[in-house]
Amino acid sequence: MAGTFIGVGVGPGDPELITLKAVKALKAAEVICVPKSHAKKPSMALGMVKHILAEREHPAEILELVFPMTKDELNNRKLWVENAAIVAAKAKKGNVAFITLGDPMLYSTFLYLYECVKETYPQLELEIIPGVTSVTAAAASAKLPLAEKEEVVTIMPSDLDPALIEDAAKHADNLVFMKCAHHIKEFIPILLKSGFNQDSTIALVKRCTLCEEKVLVGKISDVDGWDITEDYFSVAIVKKSQVPIHWKQNGKGCKNE
Ligand SMILES: C[S@@+](CC[C@H](N)C(=O)[O-])C[C@H]1O[C@@H](n2cnc3c(N)ncnc32)[C@H](O)[C@@H]1O
Numbered sequence: 001m002a003g004t005f006i007g008v009g010v011g012p013g014d015p016e017l018i019t020l021k022a023v024k025a026l027k028a029a030e031v032i033c034v035p036k037s038h039a040k041k042p043s044m045a046l047g048m049v050k051h052i053l054a055e056r057e058h059p060a061e062i063l064e065l066v067f068p069m070t071k072d073e074l075n076n077r078k079l080w081v082e083n084a085a086i087v088a089a090k091a092k093k094g095n096v097a098f099i100t101l102g103d104p105m106l107y108s109t110f111l112y113l114y115e116c117v118k119e120t121y122p123q124l125e126l127e128i129i130p131g132v133t134s135v136t137a138a139a140a141s142a143k144l145p146l147a148e149k150e151e152v153v154t155i156m157p158s159d160l161d162p163a164l165i166e167d168a169a170k171h172a173d174n175l176v177f178m179k180c181a182h183h184i185k186e187f188i189p190i191l192l193k194s195g196f197n198q199d200s201t202i203a204l205v206k207r208c209t210l211c212e213e214k215v216l217v218g219k220i221s222d223v224d225g226w227d228i229t230e231d232y233f234s235v236a237i238v239k240k241s242q243v244p245i246h247w248k249q250n251g252k253g254c255k256n257e
Contacts, residue, residue: 003030003095005087005117005124007104009131010048014209017132018049025129026052030094031061033087035109037069044233045099060097063090067109076112084116091124103133107157107178134208135176138235142203142217144243147174158183158236162190169194174239181236182206182228188220191238196220199242206234211254217245 008025011017026032026049034046043064053060065083070076090096100110105128117124135155139146147153151173156165158180169175169191177184184204191200198221206214216226219242 001094002125003091003093004127005091005114006095006097006127006129007108007110007114008097008099008129009103009133010045010099010101011132012102012134012137012209013044013048013207013213014137015048015051017137017209018052019129019131022129022131023052025095025097026060026099027056028095029060029097031063031090031096033096033098034062034064035098035100036064036066039064039066045101048101049099061090063096065113067112080112080116081120083113084120087113087117088121088124100131101134102137103131104128105130106133106135106155134178134233134235137208138176138203138205139237141205141208141213141215142237144201144203144217144237144239146176146237158187162187166190166194169196173241174237177236177238180230180232181234182230184236185223185226185228187236187238188223191220196238196240201239201241201243201245203237204228204234205237206231208233208235 006025006029008022010022032053034043036043063086067079087096098110098113100108104110114126118126136146152171153174153176154168154172155176155178156168158177165187177187181204198219200220202220202223203215203217204226
């Protein structure tokens with residue numbers, strides 16, 4: 001019987017932050033698609049669901065799909081078309097679950113493949129299982145509200161054109177920077193031109209909900225003194241207002257470390 005192509009959000013890292021619906025889908029799917037940026041690099045998403053897959057009675061087929069992080073649109077399109085054909089062929093025999101960090105509908109590799117499958121194989125059933133996104137997980141780790149009352153919150157990638165960051169910052173109360181938010185020091189001059197000030201609250205959360213989690217929270221004026229190391233898995237939250245801070249710096253650690 002033909003199956004469904006399911007985008008499964010597996011949350012930000014903590015295995016307890018995977019939904020019951022995601023667990024059910026991962027235990028039942030014939031094939032688990034694992035996106036990778038490089039064939040030789042381990043998949044963080046797969047690591048996060050290994051304990052669930054280990055509980056299965058019959059092992060699923062693990063299908064690694066490589067999506068290199070390049071801006072070569074032509075080559076990327078070719079890869080999505082190839083991968084869409086593989087997914088469509090596998091889905092003829094049962095459910096194919098594509099695991100994705102956080103939520104599948106937010107800046108995820110799944111979206112490229114999903115659009116391609118939708119367009120090329122309109123007969124294929126599609127389903128999306130939402131996940132806890134790194135945006136809300138980072139806000140929880142930093143203990144900073146993302147938006148209250150009439151506040152406007154804007155989410156953007158860190159490599160956005162500085163003019164667009166400036167424009168967006170003017171119209172928002174709170175900003176969330178994703179994808180390499182460790183570049184936050186570079187954005188401060190832009191933010192100071194857009195209604196933020198030295199007392200505005202800022203948080204940088206790396207590897208949130210994982211053992212290696214690091215949280216820095218303070219005022220914009222503190223950021224210069226922060227020791228920030230490069231990490232793709234970081235989210236920055238900046239608030240125009242100054243809010244009470246619970247702590248300045250911490251590392252999560254894990255019980256079994
Ligand atoms: C391609 S986007 C995927 C976003 C994901 N779909 C989500 O809902 O969180 C990758 C970016 O998500 C953020 N991210 C994902 N997991 C994270 C984590 N555990 N800690 C911090 N940032 C994370 C980082 O900004 C990273 O550069």
